[in-house]
Amino acid sequence: MKIKWGVIGCGGIADRRTIPGMMLAENAELVAVMDANKEAAERVKEKYNAKYAFDNVEDLLAIDEIQAVYIASPVFCHKEQAFAAAKAKKHILLEKPMALTCEESQEIADVCKKEGVKLAVGLMMRFHSYHQEMKKIIEEGKIGDIVSMRGQLTCWYPDIPGNWRQNKALSGGGALMDMGIHCIDLLQYISGLQAKEVTGFAGTQTFQYNADDSSAIVMKMDNGAFAFVDANFNIPDAAARCRLEFYGTKGSILAEGTVSQVEGGNVDVLISDDSLGYDASQDRNEPVPMKLDVTFGNMYTKEVESFSNAILNDTAPAIPAEEAIALQKIVESAYSASDDKQTKQL
């Protein structure tokens, strides 16, 4: 059995990543695409051999055979389109961030519940083979109790006149909301810990737009560990490392380049094999990391297959809205801490 899909918004992520992933999914079939730009919709329809292309949501939602929609329009469109899809009884895979604010995201979750449709959120990096393996290592206790973590995602995103993502009113936020959200999600998901307090900075230091091009936040997790997230739009791609780091009482996991739109990167695991006595000399030998070995897959295929299976088997989606709403609350609280200058002046 295959779930029949419609795609709303045929831009960057849909055309470059998610639809190609959907084409490889065993239990999914692309039926229709929609974009406010009719030419984009037509082009994507041809490219992926869909049956229909539309320039408005109503026409796509009127197609009876469509059972699920993937919403990958700009963030300011999400709420209205998700409401319309839920009312048309279509299950929804909604891109992150779910909506402009936590309140809007909650309203979307509520309407989906009321209409009896499933809702999942596009935090596809959870499906990265390395991230799954890292989660397993931590669950098995191999690096002990987590005491510190760091997630980093950066790119170069200069001023583009009229760009929705660079306008906070249309995107809900800049580097932190757009990219930091993946880092926070991965830190929580992989470690199994939840953030309980957050503070930090977000601002625009390099470009002219009003969304943050720089952000750095610190979270206190429910076990007392501290976690750092830095997300920037103003670091050249060639200078990026996109690190993900977990430090525990018995070892660490250090990843580079796994926080990414494509499966890849490199992961080192360092496990302490000494007696954990204090080494007063701190005369450290070069540690020998264990390389994690995984078989890479396609995160988008896994994302679409997972949600299609949840629909086919009537089970809970792997990435439920509640978790994405809690995540957005962390980002909003960090913005508010930054705006309120809840720091000590020096």
Ligand SMILES: NC(=O)c1ccc[n+]([C@@H]2O[C@H](COP(=O)([O-])OP(=O)(O)OC[C@H]3O[C@@H](n4cnc5c(N)ncnc54)[C@H](O)[C@@H]3O)[C@@H](O)[C@H]2O)c1
């Ligand atoms: N999961 C990820 O890692 C990831 C990566 C990139 C983007 N995203 C998310 O996907 C969404 C889209 O981002 P993008 O980078 O593809 O943006 P984009 O600007 O590249 O593409 C957006 C597309 O939506 C179209 N559009 C504009 N208004 C529309 C409307 N009212 N209805 C339908 N389509 C409309 C545009 O013509 C464009 O083709 C955002 O929520 C973004 O945060 C997620």
